[in-house]
Amino acid sequence: MKRSSAERAAWLALSGLAAALTSASCVWSGVQRWPGPMRATADPLPPGDTSLHRPGPEEVTVIRHADPVQIRPAGALSGRPMEFFDKSAQVTAGGAVIVAPGGRAEVLWPTGASIVILGESVAWIGSPSRGEPSLQFDELERARLDLREGDAVRLLGGALLSGAGGPYVLEHTADGVLSVHNQSKAGVNVAFREEQFELNPNQTVRIPLLSSGGAPFSDDPALRRVDGEGVTVRLAGPLECRDEGGALEVSAPAGAEGHVRGLGVRVDVAPGARVRFKALPIREPAAPASAPASADAPAPSSTAP
Numbered sequence: 001m002k003r004s005s006a007e008r009a010a011w012l013a014l015s016g017l018a019a020a021l022t023s024a025s026c027v028w029s030g031v032q033r034w035p036g037p038m039r040a041t042a043d044p045l046p047p048g049d050t051s052l053h054r055p056g057p058e059e060v061t062v063i064r065h066a067d068p069v070q071i072r073p074a075g076a077l078s079g080r081p082m083e084f085f086d087k088s089a090q091v092t093a094g095g096a097v098i099v100a101p102g103g104r105a106e107v108l109w110p111t112g113a114s115i116v117i118l119g120e121s122v123a124w125i126g127s128p129s130r131g132e133p134s135l136q137f138d139e140l141e142r143a144r145l146d147l148r149e150g151d152a153v154r155l156l157g158g159a160l161l162s163g164a165g166g167p168y169v170l171e172h173t174a175d176g177v178l179s180v181h182n183q184s185k186a187g188v189n190v191a192f193r194e195e196q197f198e199l200n201p202n203q204t205v206r207i208p209l210l211s212s213g214g215a216p217f218s219d220d221p222a223l224r225r226v227d228g229e230g231v232t233v234r235l236a237g238p239l240e241c242r243d244e245g246g247a248l249e250v251s252a253p254a255g256a257e258g259h260v261r262g263l264g265v266r267v268d269v270a271p272g273a274r275v276r277f278k279a280l281p282i283r284e285p286a287a288p289a290s291a292p293a294s295a296d297a298p299a300p301s302s303t304a305p
Contacts (some may be wrong), residue, residue, distance in 0.1 A: 056093025056127025059110075063088045066104040072096040074125075093127035107135065111148045114166075118142040126154070133160065140178070143170045155180070155190075158215035159207055163188035178207045191216040193264045194234065210264075217261065230279030233262035239269060247278035 055074035062071055064082040072079035074094030082089060091097065099105050099121045107115045107123065113134065117123055119141030126132035128150075136154035137143070145153060146166030153161045156178050161168065165184040172178055182188045182199040190197040190205055194217045197205045207214060223234035226241045228248040235241060237258020241250045250260045250267075251274040259268045262277045269275060 053094045053096070053124050054127075056125075056130060056132075058093040058125070058127050058129065060091055060125055061088055061108040062091050062097055063106040063108065064104075065106060065116075066102065068100040069103045069105045070098040070100075072098060091125055093125050093132075095125050097121075097123045097125070099123075101141075109134065109148075109151075111151075113148045113151050114146045115153070116144045118144075128152075137170075140170060140172045142172070144168070145170065155207070155214075157207065157209040158213040159190055159192040160216055161188065161190050176209050178209060180205050180207065193217055194232075194261050195264060208264075214264075223261070228277070228279075231262060231277050233260050233277050235260050237269075244276070247276045249274060249276050251275075 053074070062069075062082075064087060067082075067084070069082045070079035071082060071089050071091055072095055074092050076095075079096065079098050097105055097107060097117060099117050099119065101120045103119070105117050107117070107125070115123070115135055117140075120139060121137065121141055121143065122139040123143075124136045124138065126134050126136055128134055133152040133154040134147075137156045140156040144166070145161070145163075145168040147153070147163050147168070149164040151162065151164070155161055155170065156172060159178070161180065163184070163186070165186045165188070167183045168188055169181040169183055170178065171181070180188075180190055180199065181204040182201055185201055187201075188199045190199065190207070192207055192214050199205060223236050226233050226235065226248060228243055229246045231248055233241065233248055233250060235250065235258065237252070238256045239250050239252055239258045239260060241248055241260075243249075248262070250269060252258060252269040252271050254271055257269060257271050259266055260275065260277075261267075263279075267275050
């Protein structure tokens, strides 16, 4: 069938329009992505640890006794290894000493204080002129401390050790406990949360590494202190405390609430609730059993010589 010129022109126009629409749909079609692109924020990354350990004027000497050992200068973003020819290095406050498994390093202060770090550990040099401890452990396997008067060390978990002698031996055991052993001839103080442990020569304390930290609590004068048999609590709010069979029982009256601190924990006491604090009994070491007398041995004489 023959088409007129007008019909052919109309058919060609419709074909061109369809082709244009198809091309446009292909041009404007896109792929939906999930998840969508990340949007930039004003502060995309949290501040690094350089803001937590600012440079200070104090300077120490780091001695490498066994590889591998790294030092991280104050303000740097990473450390550098101490090579075989790099026996010692100077590090200022705000720097860090990083010891890998099998390594051994010693930190020396001009006062004569010394801390030997053994095994996988990370130790930051503090600035006592700003009120900071001389050293802070972020990771620790084992260490030996010899301190001088006024020195303090922030232990793993946040507890604070202060003494004027040594050696004091620190060991991080596999059960998540930090052991502090006093091998000196004088005492040493360990502040853990609200407790103060005075270790005499050859005494050891085992400190749990809590998720909430073990930094010493500031002594708030608004808290009421109540001493019991081997335990001390501090009360905030209209709480009542009485001695019940060697334990301190803290209760909140109806319509009132508060919180109590004791034995390294803080407990929020709701209206009508009660909580008991009791010190663990100290087990005395068992006396060695006497050897049984031999049947062949002669009986002791009851007559005087």
